[in-house]
Amino acid sequence: MISLTNLLNSSNKLDDDVTNKIKASLKQVVVKKGTVLQRSGKMSSNSYFVKKGLLKSYVIDEKGKEHIFTFAPENWLISDIESQSYNSPAVLFIEAIEDSEIEIISKHSLELFKELPQPVIYNELQRLLKRCGTLQRRVLMLMSFSAKERYNEFIKTYPDIVQRVPQRLIASYLGITPQALSTLRKKYK
């Protein structure tokens, strides 16, 4: 997906008019730890770009258990891609794990992308392809990786947040029990 801030700051090929329209459509917010930015079941196609802090996206299953889909530390974008692309109610909850500064990218902002020039759109296509590649890896991880391989993947994907995220959330992301994670971490030390 698209990091609007980076895009707008780094590219000087953009038409000033489009750039200004997109910039004006973004909304900056500061939220406290524990704030729920998006709830499952609501119609919401926002993306959230993390300027500072840490967000998580998750689902709650029918037994009330939480499953972490992704984390988003600084410079990451988080959104419910399924809801956005199919125009359906959100499946994911999105919540702040730390006090955070967020840039909200609305559906309207995303629609303005239609006006961007070909090379910018082509770059976004390449970026989105990488996101698909990462999701493919996540599926294969959940299907076929051992607990140790899953933990290695987590460290590779999120090298800087291991100390910031509660263990039970990491275990949930990996699809293993907190006990299995604890055993793994002891071996790592």
Place this chain on the structure above:
Amino acid sequence: MISLTNLLNSSNKLDDDVTNKIKASLKQVVVKKGTVLQRSGKMSSNSYFVKKGLLKSYVIDEKGKEHIFTFAPENWLISDIESQSYNSPAVLFIEAIEDSEIEIISKHSLELFKELPQPVIYNELQRLLKRCGTLQRRVLMLMSFSAKERYNEFIKTYPDIVQRVPQRLIASYLGITPQALSTLRKKYK
């Protein structure tokens, strides 16, 4: 991802020169059931568009167990997106489950996309976003769905192949045992 055949046949907005270059770069093959088109570990960035027949992509874990990533019946495209987007060796095996007619889209063909006009690229971006949405759903399915919900998802995603695919492959795709699948199917009847 991109269905080149559809794209080239349906769009008349394309520059003839680019269209012809892309068409000339595609390779048509006919393969027997059981043919492995791509092996894990090989450098290969091909995509395979199914004109007739049925392909599967899968990984084999360290215990030798096969895990189905996707199926591709007629008009579907199948590829190792991670390998393509990160230019790394293939993770997935791709194999024909039925005698099939395939269009091979090489890395070179994909690179020609860079020359396509903005509206075509923007459409591809929207299509790829849907693919990401589907992968998000697959991750959530593997993390949090019951066996019954998984089976429902499978039928929704692949309405026409239930009778064509061996039960053990469907069970592998769903991440459940063949016994659990058999129980589910009896309830459905």
